[in-house]
Amino acid sequence: MASVLDMNGDFASSAPNLLKNLPQLSPDQVELAKLLLEVGQSHLFQHWAEPGVHDDEKRAFFDQVARLNANYPGGLASYIKTARELLADSKAGKNPFDGFTPSVPSGEILTFGDDHFVQFEETGVREARNAAFVLVAGGLGERLGYNGIKVALPSESTTGTGFLQQYIESILALQDASCGQVQGGCQTQIPLVIMTSDDTHLRILELLESNAYFGMKSTQVKLLKQEKVACLDDNDARLAMDPHNKYRIQTKPHGHGDVHSLLYSSGLLNVWRDAGLRWVLFFQDTNGLLFKAIPAALGVSATKQYHVNSLAVPRKAKEAIGGITRLTHSDGRTMVINVEYNQLDPLLRATGYADGDANCETGFSPFPGNINQLILELGPYIEELTKTRGAIKEFVNPKYKDSSKNAFKSSTRLECMMQDYPKTLPPSARVGFTVMDAWLAYAPVKNNPEDAAKVPKGNPYHSATSGETAIYRANSLILRKVGVKVDDPVHHVFNGQEVEVWPRITWKPKWAITFSDVRNKVSGSCSVSQKSTMAIKGRNIFLEDLSLDGALVINSVDDAEVKVGGSVQNKGWIVENVDYKDPSVPEEARIRGFRINKVEQLEKDYNEAGKFILKP
């Protein structure tokens, strides 16, 4: 242990209080104290002379500083330097897109179910055994205001399947389908990384462990926890003290961009490369349609040899998703990059688009909407991260007290976004994107009922209500595409949001992970009435001349082959409104504004191998 008296004179004179009140410090802690003083943070020690504070608090302060220093590429000195630069730019009103002119980029636009789409899906399934998946799930989802973790929320309430379960079962279905194409099969276990944070880590771990990892091997799943970054009190980047403890620095999340530095420092990328993997797929926490888009999008990456492929959907102007934009600089540089929703309108207005972020004659913004599902080719990704160590271009968004921009309303911090990864890529990098219909690919659960009800008419609600009803709509439309006569939906208002209510059709990913799978499992003349519910929970279930008017639930083990046909008629399951303010209703139902009343159903379980016919 070094004594404070070992410290040099500069240090002592700049923080005289320390001399009297420092506990015994290790040499590393002394270095950290010096570092803080050198980068203008002496205010952090100002109150250390006050009597009555236990040395443990002060040591804990240094533990926290050590973590903040270690977890940021280049350490705290680099964080503070970047913060000063970005805060000065922000104060000067400097536009991060200065010199760039936006234009509409061109990319691969897919039409669900056509030959092209089917080919891309086939290629995607083949490539899936060479892929690793990365779920960013460190966010608390403040906009949704749900008390639990978002990945535990049911994606739909017919079967109650949670988002994480849905994701894992989809990856396993892809794994099986992909290995099934290899002669003699293969033992591939597609890796899944989940980025967590202090807000979500323990609860995600508990969810996985209490559900046997939803069928994955526990070794297949790795959790990487992102750390928060220090908050900043002013334009000099003075670190903010925690309002509840003067011996801690206040911290806030740094954003989903942390995923790149975490993957880099974890060493996993090299492990994956050595195992022959070729793709890394990034995705977010609450999109129940996500895996309907993954096989084709991966097929596009492989066919076009994209280093970066962003998944996109047609975007409504002002919708809270970023716009994929081609930016051309006056010096000739160009890049295709996400421009975040709050920056798109000012950028367009400043560059000659008088109406800013507006819909064009198609009824959509001409800029495709980024749904933050990225597919990166592993080799070029490793090459780039070796240069950047995973650091992503950051931004700062202080809320100023007044127009002098000298003081903030509350502390701010640097942030980074995972989709900004291409910003540092050389012009030779192949950066593309793939557009699919929103009904097929994108229905996130982000907004609480009150905010969702205020969304401009015609724009998606992005709520638990729309997230669930979108799953039923997508499944109904897919079945229609293979010839099933699915009744039209009815319109209904839940939590102040008008949505289409289609028959509640759900299936396990292992029943169908591609359009061709659905086509192969449905034959003859099938029909489903609007009031119906169908839950297909087995791999080898074949619908043949089925007429459904009620609720039908089929469970089967993989070795059972079940043919389902004939006329199924019963009172079914009824979708009932609930009041989102009623505390007696579980939160999961309240945030969607409905629950399912299971009045009557035909439910069959097939627990043994064999061939079966279900024909009432």
Ligand code: UGB
């Ligand atoms: N997340 C983390 O893992 N860590 C963090 O520190 C923060 C978030 P939000 P956002 O697809 O609809 C993004 O808050 O940031 C995870 C894109 O930037 O739901 O408002 C979090 O758990 C935007 O361009 O989204 O907007 C979640 O899984 C647009 O594409 C994910 O990051 C938009 O998503 C996203 O966090 C969209």
